Amino acid sequence: MDPEIIEKVMQELENYPPGMGEIEGVALLKGVCDVWDTVYNFQARDGDIVVASYPKSGTTWMQEILDLIVQDGDVEKSQRALGFIKVPFLEMGHTSLEVANTMPTPRVLKTHLPIQLMPPSFWEKDVKMVYIARNPKDCMVSYYYFYKMDQTLPDPETWDNFFSTFLKGSLAWGDWFDHVTGWWKARDEHKILYIFYEDMIEDSRRELCKVMRFLGKDFSEDVVKKILHHTSFKAMKANPMINFSVFSESIFDQSVSSFMRKGTVGDWKNHFLVSQNIIFDNEYKKKMEGSGLEFRTEV
Numbered sequence: 001m002d003p004e005i006i007e008k009v010m011q012e013l014e015n016y017p018p019g020m021g022e023i024e025g026v027a028l029l030k031g032v033c034d035v036w037d038t039v040y041n042f043q044a045r046d047g048d049i050v051v052a053s054y055p056k057s058g059t060t061w062m063q064e065i066l067d068l069i070v071q072d073g074d075v076e077k078s079q080r081a082l083g084f085i086k087v088p089f090l091e092m093g094h095t096s097l098e099v100a101n102t103m104p105t106p107r108v109l110k111t112h113l114p115i116q117l118m119p120p121s122f123w124e125k126d127v128k129m130v131y132i133a134r135n136p137k138d139c140m141v142s143y144y145y146f147y148k149m150d151q152t153l154p155d156p157e158t159w160d161n162f163f164s165t166f167l168k169g170s171l172a173w174g175d176w177f178d179h180v181t182g183w184w185k186a187r188d189e190h191k192i193l194y195i196f197y198e199d200m201i202e203d204s205r206r207e208l209c210k211v212m213r214f215l216g217k218d219f220s221e222d223v224v225k226k227i228l229h230h231t232s233f234k235a236m237k238a239n240p241m242i243n244f245s246v247f248s249e250s251i252f253d254q255s256v257s258s259f260m261r262k263g264t265v266g267d268w269k270n271h272f273l274v275s276q277n278i279i280f281d282n283e284y285k286k287k288m289e290g291s292g293l294e295f296r297t298e299v
């Protein structure tokens with residue numbers, strides 16, 4: 001991969017405009033709002049594959065799985081470039097769009113956009129999308145640590161403050177409840193495979209096979225094993241192509257928290273106060289009732 005492009009991505013992140021903005025009432029990073037017209041007019045291609053999620057739901061895990069499936073389980077090929085280069089982050093900035101536009105088909109693209117903000121060309125091209133969702137309690141904890149280590153994000157201040165901001169739907173990429181239900185409702189209308197992080201933790205082979213079938217692929221047992229091994233938490237945490245260790249501390253300060261932090265279900269129990277858990281469960285009940293969506297907070 002062209003070192004100039006890597007340098008350009010780094011520069012873009014180093015100089016990422018601080019602060020937040022809004023598009024159609026959804027809280028987004030100012031940097032995303034600044035490039036919004038280009039993002040919205042992005043031209044999807046036949047054969048594109050999208051990994052979509054609310055932040056901290058297992059996106060990087062799924063992106064690595066999708067890339068390996070596209071590469072027919074060839075681990076060497078999947079190491080051809082850094083994770084954020086080979087799977088461009090659609091709305092992040094001009095450079096990732098530039099990379100996406102020069103990539104050969106089939107492309108795997110990442111987005112955290114809520115469904116109503118997806119560029120229309122994805123629907124026109126009937127692109128296959130894998131949505132990965134994670135229970136909101138673990139998602140919130142993971143996002144809190146990410147907010148603390150990602151120097152391009154606003155200071156999360158205290159856990160208590162972060163908890164309230166999450167419930168208000170004001171964190172970057174908006175309201176978790178709207179996000180997960182929006183993609184859920186659209187799954188029968190479009191080519192969307194909805195996968196749960198907790199199911200992947202419970203049985204990664206079963207979920208990998210679902211994704212393979214969705215993409216029309218069938219691999220030998222050896223290849224399945226290779227993909228599972230390469231995408232295990234341990235292997236990904238040790239993989240410099242995917243663990244974000246290439247970024248300087250001025251972008252991602254991993255001395256505060258690792259990108260590949262714990263990779264478990266239930267860490268929320270170490271963070272939620274009893275009172276917060278009651279407040280959260282009440283809100284969850286109100287907002288999710290009738291959605292048909294069920295999340296597990298333990299496996």
Ligand SMILES: Nc1ncnc2c1ncn2[C@@H]1O[C@H](COP(=O)(O)OS(=O)(=O)O)[C@@H](OP(=O)(O)O)[C@H]1O
Pocket residue numbers: 053054055056057058059060061138141142143145146231232233234236259260261262263264267
């Ligand atoms: N292979 C594998 N197995 C289990 N868990 C994994 C794996 N890869 C990433 N993760 C965990 O996913 C969390 C990061 O989520 P995202 O990749 O969605 O983050 S981002 O929004 O794209 O920045 C983050 O969760 P926490 O550990 O709870 O913080 C990662 O550790």
